[in-house]
Amino acid sequence: MQITCADIGGTHARFALATVAEGGKISLGEVSTFATREHSGFESAQDSFRECCGGTLPDSLALAIAGAVTDGTISFTNNDWSISLDDLRDSHGIERMTIINDFAAIAHSVARADDDHLMHLTGPEQPFAQEGTISVLGPGTGLGVAHLHRDGKGNHRVQATEGGHVNFAPVDEVDDAILAHLRQRHDRVSVERVVSGPAIVDIYQVLAKQSDRDPSDLKDVEIWKRGMAGSDDLAEAAVERFCMVLGSVAGDVALTHGGWGGVAMAGGLGLRLCRTLQSSGFADRFTAKGRFTDLMKTIPVKLVTHxxxxxxxxxxxxxIEHPEACP
Structure with missing residues (x-):
């Protein structure tokens, strides 16, 4: 059977047809990616994908969203789209539909991932545990967080969270300065304000101020580009600081979830940062949890490369939700 799959984030809407074969093996067709700012809403982007598929789509839909479902309406955290579930069913002929948080979807993918799609970052070089909790998180336009629990018998359950919106906890004086800087704009500073793609601008500006340098008016994309290329020492320091804070946050998430079975880092930004994360202060910050440091050192941390x-x-x-429809 075939399913229309969509993954809607703050910046991009991705679509593909998924084919489910005997034994539940899933294969994805060609992926179409649309900028959310170039479409008025989900229906517009879906219509563009329908055109790519020759004018028709399957009557089954799997929708991963960076947002919450309330009263039959999906509202997104980092774009201005909204989706009426009734309209989806009525106007597009959807017979079966699954709506899931985007990082819950990634957690389902992690549960099925083989070693080829998991790159070692830090901690012991061992597979994720077959029993226990695995934390899943990743920075992008925002910060997604979820976790999954394996029962040791081949089954798993996924829990979506809004862990990206917990309070940011500074660790040193530079983190303190970042928090003070962000408080000028936000009454409450969540970790998403510090470890998401756009946050590199604020980190860059704080480091510039501390070194009495002109921060210039660089966009986030340019700071990332310069920092990862090593062509701008201030941008490079901002990327290093970002990785350090991400390590702190990942460790906090593991502590909160009891994610002793492993931590999976995901998202497009994580993929671009893979080598940088391995050589940065990410690992030291991940394990620096006081009386729980020794425990943190036993947790394998991997990057999802699917x-x-x-x-x-x-x-x-x-x-999982519609077993009657799948082979």
């Missing part, structure tokens, strides 16, 4: 874990995970969630 190119589209949100789409494949949405299809996996669909099969």
């Amino acid at each position: 190119p589209q874990p949100g789409l494949s995970g949405a299809a996996a969630a669909f099969c």
Whole structure:
């Protein structure tokens, strides 16, 4: 059978057709990616994808979203789209539908991932545990967080969270300065304000101020580009600071979830940062948890390298919710 899969984030909307074969094996067709700012809403982007597929789509939909479902309406945290579930069913002929948080979808993908799609970052070089909790998080336009629990018998359950919106906890004086800087704009500073793609601008500006330098008016994309290329020492320091804070946050998430079975880092930004994370202060910050430092050192941390874990995970969630429709 085929499923229309969509992964809607703050910046991009990704679509693909997923084919579910005997035994539940999922394969994705060609992925179409649309900028959310170039479409008025989900229906517009879906219509563009329908055109790519020759004018028709399957009547089954698996939808991963960076937002929450309330009263039959999906509202997004980092774009201005909204989706009426009734309109989806009525106007698009959807017979079966699964709606899931985008990082819950990624957690489903992690549960099915083989070693080829998991790159070691830090901690012991061992597979994720087959029993226990695995934390899943990743920075992008925002910060997604979820976790999954394995029962040791081949089964798993996924829990979506809004862990990206917990309070930011500074660790040193530079973190203190970042918090003070962000408080000028936000009454409450969540970790998403510090470890998401756009946050690199604020980190860069704080480091510039501390070194009495002109921060210039660089956009986030340019800071990332310069920092990862090593062509701008201030941008490079901002990327290093970002990785350090991400390590702190990842460790806090593992502590909160009891994620002793492993921590999976995901998202497009994580993929671009993979080598940088391995050589940065990420690992030291991840384990620096006082009386729990020794425990943190036992947790394997891996990067999800599957190119589209949100789409494949949405299809996996669909099969769990609608087993009668899947081979």
